[in-house]
Amino acid sequence: MGRYIIRRILTAIPTLVLISMVIFSILALAPGDPLSDLALNPSVPPEVRQRIRENMGLDDPIPVQYGRWAQSLFTGEFGYSYRTRAPVIDLIKQRLPTTLYISGLAFLVSLLIAIPIGVLSAVKQYSVFDNIATTLAFIGFSLPTFATGLLFILLFTIKLDWLPSIYRSTVDGDGLGGLWERIRQAIMPVTVLALFQAATLMRYVRASMLENVHQDYVRTARSKGLTERAVISRHALRNALIPVVTIVALSLPGVITGAVVTEQIFRVPGMGDLLISSIRNNDTPVVMTITFLFAVLVVIFNLVADVIYGVLDPRIKYS
């Protein structure tokens, strides 16, 4: 097992290198110029601009530029934002907690919705409950998050005036009032993300449960006189969750990148919002770092999924 994990980590490294090359070459091939703003500025003479270019190494061959970028990435140096002149890492540190908070919470909520409903749905296959649950799940993942988000705002902010549609990082008021305000503004972004995620997950839980409830070992558990609750929760569910755990780990990065959309709808000042505004501002260092960070997340969670699968399922043998 230990050797398998080490080998798995070693194969993740070339993947990351390749991904960094892809991201770098997309930007290198792109027509945009980070100094295009300076070119329009009459108070910056061309020779100064040329000196800035040389200082930043913008005229070096692309492989040299890539080498420099990869080396600094490796040493944890992410460069400075073209726009705000702040270190990229500081910008990300500012935004990351909000994104993790919203998407983590959404993820938890989606698990709390998907697992019980999926299990019940499978146990009572073809019942009214099952039909309603599977139909809702179907509707849930056919509705993209931006559509649900906008419909939520229409209903809960504009029609009913229950919840704020804009997420603010600075909430006035301390104590209980401030806390309530903070919870209230998180409700819609979290729910929108969670519902979409829950719809997908619930189908996996149900399918996996269905595969297990008709197996011989479940019949054995029943025939030795266990209560139905024990049969389902201690025998069938534990086995059914093995593939689900993998799906959960694999979908986590998707939830975080999915926050790009929700953050735009509810104006949540997170990573997705930073990414979109940096793309619009031609802020290459920030864009590259965020995209690469997202890629790292995907690779890490792929790895985690593989390892967890091996730990949970003793039938899997690694040679």
Next chain:
Amino acid sequence: MAEASEVRPQAAPSAAALELGSLRAKKPRSLWSDAWRQFRKHRLAVASVFVLIFLTLATLLGPFVWTKDMALIDFSQSTQGVSLSHPMGTDDLGRDIFARILWGGRISLAVGVAAMAVAILLGTMLGALAGFFGGFTDSLLMRLTDMFISLPSLPLLLLTIYLFRDTLRDKIGPNLGPFLLIVGLIGVTNWMPVARLVRASFLSVKEKEFIEAANCIGATRSSIMFKHIMPNVLGPVIVAATLAVGSAIITESTLSFLGLGFPPDVPTWGQLLNTSVNFMEIAPHMVIFPALMIFLAVLAINYVGDGLRDALDPRKTTG
């Protein structure tokens, strides 16, 4: 489905087959007629086929019937609600939303189908090569697949479209440029599941006896690949293709919603939502109708995919 059964080549009747045929009073049941029989049982899927036909016809022929100019700006009519002369109301510039929805639907649906075609073509080709040749080709192609799976697709899509949109618009044309870019990118970031699916089926099918038999009678490699193995893989690929149309429509509308899809004068459904955000309070119909269209199209496509999955699964008994 219907076309597929018509173009199915009829083997030249040999003497034995004729004899058998005279013994058999009923028409022979092909895979496709079985599938159709099974598909008809899924009532929602059949209804969805009609919804999709209706949507396609409406977007293709609608603009000839509903002749209001979708680009006609009339400030005296701005943000009007639903009425007889404007069945879906008007937008902030007084343009008829119904006309815009019909026009935009063409593009939204076309992007979905075209991006699906790119993804399926790429996925089938690479998966077939990997599964058929095995060995080094297989591990190389699968490594490539793994890498593409690890790419954070939404951030990369946003980045690439932002960087290349203007260049392509100047080079290819204001409408065709973004269309090709978006279709190509969605296709290139979505072929991986299909490749895995096709590879897995190829790996299992190529060990079967009938392939050995085909080898023995001297069938060429390409005829084994396309005539003998491919038809066995077709079922899952068709299902994947259907679902890919839905997800491509969602991706395109997400991109347009974020303002990084089609230019603002192309009224795809996501683009309509993008402009509606600022007028939600005074004109909720600007949100509701485009969201409803996206939802309807994607839901119908997913139901058809669901029906096809049931119908084309050979493990299901057909009655």
